[in-house]
Amino acid sequence: MTIVQVDGWLRLAALAPSPLNTQPWRFRVTPAAIELFDEPARALPIADPDGRERTIACGCALLNLRAAGAAAGCDERVTLCPEPADPGLLARVTLTEGMPDTALAALAPAIERRWTTRHALRAHPLPPGLLSALAAQAAAEGAELLPLDDRAARQSFADLCAEADRRQHHDAAWRHEVARWIRPGRSNDGLPASRLGGRALRFLVDHFDFGATSASRDEVYILHAPALLLLATPGDEPHDWLRAGQALQRVLLRAALEGLQAGYLQQPLQLPDLRERVADAFSPGRRPQVCIRLGRPVEDPPPRRRRPVAEFAEFLPA
Numbered sequence: 605m606t607i608v609q610v611d612g613w614l615r616l617a618a619l620a621p622s623p624l625n626t627q628p629w630r631f632r633v634t635p636a637a638i639e640l641f642d643e644p645a646r647a648l649p650i651a652d653p654d655g656r657e658r659t660i661a662c663g664c665a666l667l668n669l670r671a672a673g674a675a676a677g678c679d680e681r682v683t684l685c686p687e688p689a690d691p692g693l694l695a696r697v698t699l700t701e702g703m704p705d706t707a708l709a710a711l712a713p714a715i716e717r718r719w720t721t722r723h724a725l726r727a728h729p730l731p732p733g734l735l736s737a738l739a740a741q742a743a744a745e746g747a748e749l750l751p752l753d754d755r756a757a758r759q760s761f762a763d764l765c766a767e768a769d770r771r772q773h774h775d776a777a778w779r780h781e782v783a784r785w786i787r788p789g790r791s792n793d794g795l796p797a798s799r800l801g802g803r804a805l806r807f808l809v810d811h812f813d814f815g816a817t818s819a820s821r822d823e824v825y826i827l828h829a830p831a832l833l834l835l836a837t838p839g840d841e842p843h844d845w846l847r848a849g850q851a852l853q854r855v856l857l858r859a860a861l862e863g864l865q866a867g868y869l870q871q872p873l874q875l876p877d878l879r880e881r882v883a884d885a886f887s888p889g890r891r892p893q894v895c896i897r898l899g900r901p902v903e904d905p906p907p908r909r910r911r912p913v914a915e916f917a918e919f920l921p922a
């Protein structure tokens with residue numbers, strides 16, 4: 605693997621989704637391997653105190669790296685959490701010319717086509733057979749994808765989401781954390797400001813409680829999405845979160861190949877008591893990690909914001 609190749613793969617890795625577009629990863633490239641590290645400086649201590657979602661995002665970036673390497677004809681080997689003494693080192697990847705994983709390589713063209721929607725989705729049903737193809741993608745990383753199909757299940761998820769929306773927006777520390785990641789137009793991380801402009805939006809989010817508005821918007825999103833999907837894992841340790849992230853990214857990329865995009869409904873999974881209620885109701889015996897709605901978006905993708913590779917990767921000489 606050449607430096608130019610690795611630079612290109614890392615640019616693709618960083619197109620992964622992350623909470624509030626925090627991009628909480630760091631890579632170290634040695635002559636033998638590419639190492640992925642957690643970036644606690646980009647943590648969200650209020651919304652994500654255990655770093656669970658941050659680690660899931662790193663798992664998404666890891667999957668992009670693997671898919672990019674496979675598409676370039678490389679055989680990839682991954683060790684998750686390889687040094688128990690160094691919990692910040694999340695994965696070590698070796699990519700060598702050889703027999704690429706063709707299923708992973710097939711997902712690579714979708715890396716640049718995937719983005720997060722924040723509007724209602726078109727009503728079109730999913731293409732036939734796609735749900736089982738998505739479940740197989742999640743299973744390939746050891747996770748389970750559970751569709752929430754019937755109206756009663758969706759209504760009870762919407763009720764949990766509404767409670768989470770109200771509690772989070774009521775919490776000044778949570779509002780302040782979100783506001784901090786609303787960034788002006790030219791920023792390469794965080795969320796874009798609306799037409800109101802960065803300062804005005806940040807002020808509104810920081811100082812006003814939009815819990816009720818968010819709850820009613822999310823209820824419509826949940827009840828009307830062509831698909832509502834809960835991703836769950838058997839355990840709840842950092843290596844499970846990395847698996848969940850890789851499974852999520854496989855699902856998102858496979859969907860993006862069909863022109864489908866996802867929106868997130870993480871709120872009830874961010875509050876421990878509500879997360880238990882989600883687990884009891886929808887994934888007994890397994891740990892719920894991510895909830896997405898999936899369908900055809902109505903809007904165009906927003907301009908992409910990403911940090912350049914030089915900001916998050918270090919290349920060590922041979």
Ligand SMILES: Cc1cc2nc3c(=O)[nH]c(=O)nc-3n(C[C@H](O)[C@H](O)[C@H](O)COP(=O)(O)O)c2cc1C
Binds near residue numbers: 664868
């Ligand atoms: C674990 C995780 C949690 C997320 N939670 C939310 C969320 O609660 N609400 C939301 O709108 N987007 C959420 N996102 C999506 C990010 O906001 C989005 O990935 C980021 O802004 C970058 O934009 P992009 O996905 O269009 O590249 C989440 C993404 C991940 C990986």
